[in-house]
Amino acid sequence: MPGYTLYGADVSYYTGKARAYLDWRGVDYVEELATQQVYRDIILPSVGWPVIPVMKTPDGEIVQDTTDIIEHIEAAEGLSPPAIPDGPVQAFVAQLLQLYADEWLVIPAMHYRWNYNEDWAYQEFGAISAPDRPAPEQYEIGKRNGERFKGALPPLGVSPTTAPAIEQSYEAFLREFSAHLEVHPYALGGRATLA
Numbered sequence: 001m002p003g004y005t006l007y008g009a010d011v012s013y014y015t016g017k018a019r020a021y022l023d024w025r026g027v028d029y030v031e032e033l034a035t036q037q038v039y040r041d042i043i044l045p046s047v048g049w050p051v052i053p054v055m056k057t058p059d060g061e062i063v064q065d066t067t068d069i070i071e072h073i074e075a076a077e078g079l080s081p082p083a084i085p086d087g088p089v090q091a092f093v094a095q096l097l098q099l100y101a102d103e104w105l106v107i108p109a110m111h112y113r114w115n116y117n118e119d120w121a122y123q124e125f126g127a128i129s130a131p132d133r134p135a136p137e138q139y140e141i142g143k144r145n146g147e148r149f150k151g152a153l154p155p156l157g158v159s160p161t162t163a164p165a166i167e168q169s170y171e172a173f174l175r176e177f178s179a180h181l182e183v184h185p186y187a188l189g190g191r192a193t194l195a
Contacts, residue, residue: 003028008053108170
């Protein structure tokens with residue numbers, strides 16, 4: 001039976017999370033770029049709206065949302081040790097850190113993408129939407145498509161006023177987490193977890 005198919009894109013924050021998890025767990029999967037055709041033929045009919053990542057299971061089931069993808073793999077594959085530790089405190093902390101990465105670290109990620117790497121992001125969006133077009137056309141298409149995503153900055157609280165605090169907070173997190181990893185090989189000590 002063939003493995004899983006992950007539909008996503010390099011430019012997608014949450015596709016990156018799903019890819020990292022699947023790689024870490026050694027899951028048999030292929031990644032397919034979520035082109036316009038993939039959206040039209042697979043994602044929209046199955047999910048109902050344009051979103052990535054989406055995963056197709058070996059039996060053809062479609063799973064959308066990175067957390068759901070992880071939960072599906074954990075249940076279906078019976079991997080050991082589990083991504084969520086057995087102990088209640090460790091399980092809570094692993095889930096809390098996952099929530100932090102999903103809901104808080106996305107803020108600096110989008111800040112840096114759109115305030116420092118805007119041209120790269122537009123080019124990536126264009127390459128996905130129009131892979132056969134020349135780079136200048138891809139950029140213009142990507143700019144049109146990417147403006148909607150750039151428009152998510154204000155609802156995330158990203159503005160010229162908040163940017164310095166976002167950067168300071170993120171840099172503090174990186175310093176503290178790096179110091180932790182100097183002493184412990186993983187976020188929760190001696191083994192990898194969802195955290």
